[in-house]
Amino acid sequence: MSLAPHRDEAGDRLGMWLFLFTELLLFGGLFLLYGVYLARTPEDFIRAGGELDLVLGTANTVLLITSSLTVAVAVSALQKGARSLTLGMLGITVLCALIFLVNKGFEWRAKIDHDIYPGSKRLLAGEGGESVFYSLYYLTTGLHALHVLLGAALLGWVGFRIRGGRRDGEGAVLENVGLYWHLVDLVWIFIFPLYYLIL
């Protein structure tokens, strides 16, 4: 047996999928709490959820879905050897991620300005369900925003590697980072209706 490095792309992909399961379950805990507390205090949840900014939420959804498309195009482009298209698509993806975070920042800022954050006077004085709703809102979207940030960093990193001309198994690396990005998108696809639409 030689010590020459060999790549096992199927193994890499399997490892990534397993990791993505753990991420889904991490968010699953928060969704579980959401479900239980929604069932207990539906009126409070409806009142609190009605105050979220539907326009910004929708804009962010469009941004993430677009970025999922561009990352998928980037993966295909690299397979076909179109490096500049790959890099361009990755650039758009990262840009979408950054705009998403800025939007999220505006949303949070507006809520905090209205004295809505965990432990604020307004929430302490109001109904329990409202306080729970906003705690979950901040925790879930905050954890998601961290993932957006991490995903964007990974996309940037793989982009620089490709630009620097790295060849060995670049496709598999990009594909795995792309999978991660789809997960970030997928989690948002659950957050958006639960917090913005159904209430």
Added chain:
Amino acid sequence: MTDPTPSAAGSDRGFLARKGEGSTILAWITSTDHKRIGLLYLYAILSFFLVGVVLGLLLRLELLAPGRTIVDAQTYNALFTLHGVIMIFLFIIPGIPAAFGNLMLPLLLGARDVAFPRLNLFSWYLYMTGALLALTALFTGGGPPDTGWTFYVPFSARTTTNVSLAVTAVFILGFSSILTGLNFVTTTHRLRARGMGWGRLPLFVWSLYATAWVQILATPILAITLILILAERLLGTGLFDPARGGDPIMFQHLFWIYSHPAVYIMVLPGMGVVSEIIPVFSRKPVFGYWAIALSSIAIAGAGSLVWGHHMFTSGMSDMAILVFSFLTFVVAIPSAIKVFNWVATLYKGSIALDPPMLFALSFVLLFSIGGLSGLILGAAATDIHVHDTHFVVGHFHYVMFGGTGFAFFAALHYWLPKIYGRMYNKRVATIAWGFMFVGINILYFFMQVAGIRGMPRRYYDYLPEFAALNQIATVGSWILAFGLFLMFGNLLRGVLSGEPVGANPWGGATLEWTVPSPPPEENFSVEPVVTHGPYDFREAGVL
């Protein structure tokens, strides 16, 4: 399976000493060799285990007499919290999978290394970071955590002790556990040697595989639960605070959704070790290979659905209690399948009572005592009587120490000669085992009796009528500690200066015995081809 192969490095110390780079500490802590990482884990885990043992002895010493004996009540709370955190998160959960899984899994599969060697090293660094943070929590902030290892709210959200740091430490340890798990699943799927179908996997591999799935699927729930405690403490989110619309029972659900499956992370690898040892020392193919293999999966699956039995007294609907009670009893079935198959393997075997076998057999007995007393807790009616008493403490120590702990010691006695190429003194090992076996039964049996009579757990003081039982249990802890001392001394002496052993001192038929002891850096100089099952001793030519 394959012919014995000479060491690739041409040195009789195999991976322990590479040419040139030698064995400096730097070479070890930057190595991606699974065997070196396994040993790094082993050394760290054993060190923390010894700390945990000392804490446990102090707890027993405090309970030697009613009233204050050696420490005050607050110190006692900190002591049992640390004993729990260290033993659970630093010893039992990573113990067999991280140490022996890393050491043996690629060897058992006929692979050169795990699927992600660098990730493997990273997991060790995460483990060490978490462990050191947990120890830092003792000496910084508002004093050592005093919540118990379960971090139950509302106390954990309000206490001024250093809970935040301890929780962060456990979060990092959980991440390490997840990465080890996904590494092992990928390794088992992708790196089996030619000819090694799923029906030829050694049973230890099956148990590691089932364990790895539990690690992957349960640990994220712990991660989010710990994040929620931090948010509760630092941001005041109030998700578990009734005054703000939250519910502390939700914490218990989330915590046990992880922590009950974690019990199977602890015990499944131990069962795997025992499944390796019993056939080898009975000189007989294992009875019911598929039953043992698939019962590991069944335990992992069913064991993930029983968390509610920790909450029978915290206010659940009667229907939920009934369902969780039923599911808890269901887990007993695959566990019993294993026990019966081990016994059937022993039947008409040519039994060699070497030290690994003694530990494996006592595992079966102690695990059975622990498992059967678990049924008393799994039935809601009897649970209400003994809930939060020393009966529970005795029960889970029978399972975790008598079970997993003894399996860990069995693995030490079984595989250390392979890893170091040297044998310990078998007579001393047998004597040490004797002390430990007697000590553990005195300690935990009398704890259970005290519990049935009403001695509560976590209490620093007790009524005079429990004095005699507590004294007997404390004496048991001394006998056990003496046995441990003897065992570790003997193992250390064997590793340093024992008789050299050949490639296959026990006559095993699995792949690790086909390479020299200690194994060469690349494990196999010729890629092995598997032509028979792991317990076909006749075809392996060792019978």
